[in-house]
Amino acid sequence: MDAITVRGLRKTFGRTVALDGLDLTVGAGEVHGFLGPNGSGKSTTLRALLGLVRVDAGTASVLGLDPWRDATELHRRLAYVPGDVVLWPTLSGGETIDLLGRLRGGVDAARRRRLVERFELDERKKGKAYSTGNRQKVALVAALASDVPLLVLDEPTSGLDPLMEQVFQDELRAAREEGRTVLLSSHILSEVERACERVTIVRAGRVVESGTLDDLRRLTRSRVRAALERVPTAAAAAAWPGVEDVVVDGSTLTCTVDAEHLGGLVAELGARGVSGLTCQPPTLEELFLSRYGPGADVGSASAPAPGTSEPEPVR
Amino acid sequence: MSTLAGVGELTRLAWRRDRVLVPASVLGLAVLAAGSAAASLDLYPDDRSAAEGLAGVVSNPAVLAMYGPLASETADALAVFKTVMMGAVLTSVLALVVVRRHTRTEEEDGRLELLGSGAVGRRAPLAAAVGVAVVAVLLASGLAAVGLAAVGTDPGGSLAFGVAWATAGLAWTGITAVAVQVASTSRGAGGIAFGALGVAYLVRAAADTAPEGSGVHALGWLSPLGWAGRVEAYGADRTWLLLLGVGTLAVGTVAAAALLERRDLGGGLLPARPGPARGGRLLASPLGLVARLATGTLVGWTVGLVAGGVVVGSLLGSVGELADDPQVRRILETLGGSAGGVEDIFLATEVVVVAAVVSAAGVGLVLRLSAAERRGLAEPVLATPTPRSRWYLAHVLVGAALPVLLMAVLGLTVGLVGPTVSDAAPGPLEMLGATMSTLPAVWVLVGVAAALAGATPRFAPTAWGVALVAFVVGELGPTMRLPDPVVDLSPFAHLSGLPGGSFAAAEAVVLTVLAAVLVAAGGLAYDRRDLA
Structure with missing residues (x-):
């Protein structure tokens, strides 16, 4: 009960x-x-x-x-x-x-x-x-x-x-x-x-x-950071399903991805020779902000707030 | 930063918070003075009729004890005879309340800390509170003087009347300024300042009944209320006595400012003592908690009533000397006494006055129900299996029982002291019966407070206004010749007038039932509403 x-x-x-x-x-x-x-x-x-x-x-x-x-x-x-x-x-x-x-x-x-x-x-x-x-x-x-x-x-x-x-x-x-x-x-x-x-x-x-x-967490986006041997252009990466907020800096790519498309993203990255990978699940703080930030859309997942802490290794 | 920085803003804030309290009190006091004077002048339009009507009364120690000396045997002096002292006390209370609520109460509730962290000097809150209180006192005194002149009394005497009130009011502004530094709680500061007012009243009462030139009579110069009486408005018109009031204000304010430098925000002068690590047996029920929290109040009031009882009892000796004057008897009967010897009439009058004062103790205790609620102290208790009705009744019971105890203390003290100075004085049992017979009226006021506290925590403090009006109407109504139905609204108009009279059982039952109905109504309301 x-x-x-x-x-x-x-x-x-x-x-x-x-x-x-x-x-x-x-x-x-x-x-x-x-x-x-x-x-x-x-x-x-x-x-x-x-x-x-x-x-x-x-x-x-x-x-x-x-x-x-x-x-x-x-x-x-x-x-x-x-x-x-x-x-x-x-x-x-x-x-x-x-x-x-x-x-x-x-x-x-x-x-x-x-x-x-x-x-x-x-x-x-x-x-x-x-x-x-x-x-x-x-x-x-x-x-x-x-x-x-x-x-x-x-x-x-x-x-x-x-x-x-x-x-x-x-x-x-x-x-x-x-x-x-x-x-x-x-x-x-x-x-x-x-x-x-x-x-x-x-x-x-x-x-x-x-x-x-x-x-x-499943409703909110994870933040992924990968060191790659063959780096795609930011525009190309942004076209992958479910991927947003792409930043390419040298051999490092950072982006966010929703839970549903995390597997697809990992496959794409794997094909490009991953030398390092971190995936940070959304913190409660990000959940929180995404739920009651000014533009928060009740009931739907939106992007995590930028400027959060350094990613942790995949659990 | 100057220690007075921000005093302007704080004064405006205080004025904003007092925008009902101060104007209403000022107006009420002025109406009290001018209204009762007009009624008296109606009755005794010239000095000759006045002298005839009241000459007997004003040389009566019993009346002098209550209202102070008569300035002269003129119609004007008789017209303000009662309101000089009553108003001086009430003006002092106004000053006390205003100073306390903007200093210690603010500090205790933590609001002063919020203000103090801004660009506000350490002495600014004290200065603002004293400033607003002084303005309130001067407005009340000034308006009363103008009102008196307007109803046709001598302008010079009217000014002196205002001076009498202002002297007392300014003195209590200074005394309260010190009290709020010494005590670390608002209630404690009130205890000191109200206690001082009670002592000043008793000293004055004893001094005013002693023969002029005696040591006891000279003691009256120690009491600011004695100063107010000795201004002798419409007689000697000693307006220079205002200097004593101003001096007390100055000394008090300077002392308070100095004390302020020696203590921490939120602290008092007396260091905080640690309490017990475990709760005593009393702290196991709502009733026990309320009783435990009322202990200090009980002790303070008991001491006050023993002192008052001793003074009243020892006055009986001089009262007896006037036994043969029929006019004394007639006037005393109007005041509230009934048939019987002059001693009985005098005691019956005093007992009703003290009952009215004691009902303030009961009202204050019941109002702790809503004070606790506003401060968030009802929530922790009511989140336990304590039903709301039990929490409510705990306050009502303590509020109703405290007056019983206090009136018993008064009755026994007078009954023991009186017979030592007068053969005609009633003994302890008779006096106990007399003081107990006033309880139904006290309970009605306690019931009003309970009904208000149960229904709405926000407006519950209006119970103080109801109690004050009941006292003034019951006490002054007959001499002001208010219409009977108005006087009858006061529960004090329905008492038996013991000792000396016969006990009016039916009226006592009606008053008690009315009190019970009010309590029940408050309880029903309290059970059904949101907790603030």
Whole structure:
């Protein structure tokens, strides 16, 4: 059974359309990345899934429950880290963790201790004295320490340093091994790329792409760079099916190719004496930009953004 | 970069944010002064009728304790007798609120950091806040003076009246400027500044009832509210006392600027102490959390009410001396007391006034529901299995229970102190009954706050306005001769007037049911709307 099923979610705030028929499916036990530019409706979606806002239209089922009607029952089975973590200024971090844990029905003391240590959290500081990153750590410890099957995390690492980001990745992996479902909204694409099996990309309140990372890559062009003994002219290479963005520099040819025609391109190159070849699959960043760059065409593959990093060897 | 760079922009920003609060308060205060003066002049048009009507009252220590000295036995002085002190307190509150919301509140919410990173000097936010508060105080005082002159009182006295308000308002601008440096939270700064206002009021009350020339009477010079009274508008017209207000403002502002140099953005003067690493037993339920967060408020108010109770109780000795004057009794009865000895009438009056003040504590606590929501602190709680109704009721319960506790503290204190100075003073149990009998009216105001907080976090703070109007109408309505249906809108108009009277059970039940209905309405609304 899927952990989260959302169909045609609509929500408007006054004249602003926050969600415009959003669909989302998260399988049980899956770590699901939720991507989108600022203001695309990610946080509104998460708040609707928690029953904090009431949607105007559409259906949502989270762990088989209606988030608005069965909010209390649902909240017994999930933990949430809000996008903007606010703490009670006069309560210490430790007090906040215990409070939130107890409100969720109890804290696993051993797990709590381990998480506080791993995140190197000073529990005795008051809420108002924490930095953004430390506030996020408090909320993360409180969420991860509770024994619930679903974690809803709204950009939980935006304030964490790289070391803590690594700890977070480890904990995410541990959560997955325990069979927990995680819905992770994030801007940090490398984080999503490392942690998530499936991703959903939203834009202006709708889903523009959803699937495994491999599925999404197939929709986007790979970048190929080859050192050849017999270099074709740029015009000749551009005539090969599916090949674009051809640049010839001495004996080196670079171009992009869609997934369908990659085999054909390799055959053409092989016939010209390949002495070196790299093929870089599209990064999530390229996927991302191609999906919500200004001219992005919803649902169809377009060229990756230029100026990306050096290609890696074929995997 | 100058430490005052950007003060112009910040002042404009503050003014933009206060464009409703300040003009509405200024206008309300001016109407309060001119309106009640006009009503009084209607009643006592000339000095002769005024002297006859109120000479007995104004030499009464009980009334002097509440409203300060009477400047002269003229119709004009009687016309503003109550509004001088009441307005001086309210003008001080206005100054306090304005200074605090543009300094510590901004800092606590992190907005000042955003501004401070721009081309804004360190002292600019303080300067802008003080500037706007001074303008607000001067507008309120000036408009009140103009209004008073317009309804036909002596122009020189009207000016002195404005000076009395301005003296108090400017002094609290300076005091609040310091308070927001010392405390590291907006609530803490409010505690200091409101606490100082309460102390100033009590010192003034004690000083104004002591014989002139005594040490206690001289203590009144320590209280800025004492200065406001001693301007004696329409009497001595000591307009030079404005210098004391201006001086306090100057000293306060300079001190605040100096303190500002010694602390970090977001910090206070007192170093942040670490808290416990683990949550105590209280932090296990919404009710426990709300109660835990209210501890400081509870302690502060309790200390205030014990002090107030001691002052009220010890005044009973001098009140008894006036027992034979029938005019004193008649006027006190209009104020809210009922049949009984002068001691009872005096206490019944004071109890209702304190109940109105205590309802502010209850309203403030219930409004934390919407304050938490606006700041994003409702979200973490409501994302746990806590039903919204439980979170809502936790605030309402604490907001309704706090006044019970505070009124009990007042009743017991007065009941214990009173009998030591007067044989006619009621004992602790009778006083407890009297203070408890005001609770239904307090709960109605708590209910209004709950209904508003439940329905809309944005407009919930209007509950403060409702509470203020209920107090002013209930307190001044009968003497301003407002029509009965208007006075009856105030829940305080329906109390039994204990001690001394008989308990009006039916009205208490109606008020309590009304409060419950308001709470229920707020709860239904809160359950059905989006969380901000």
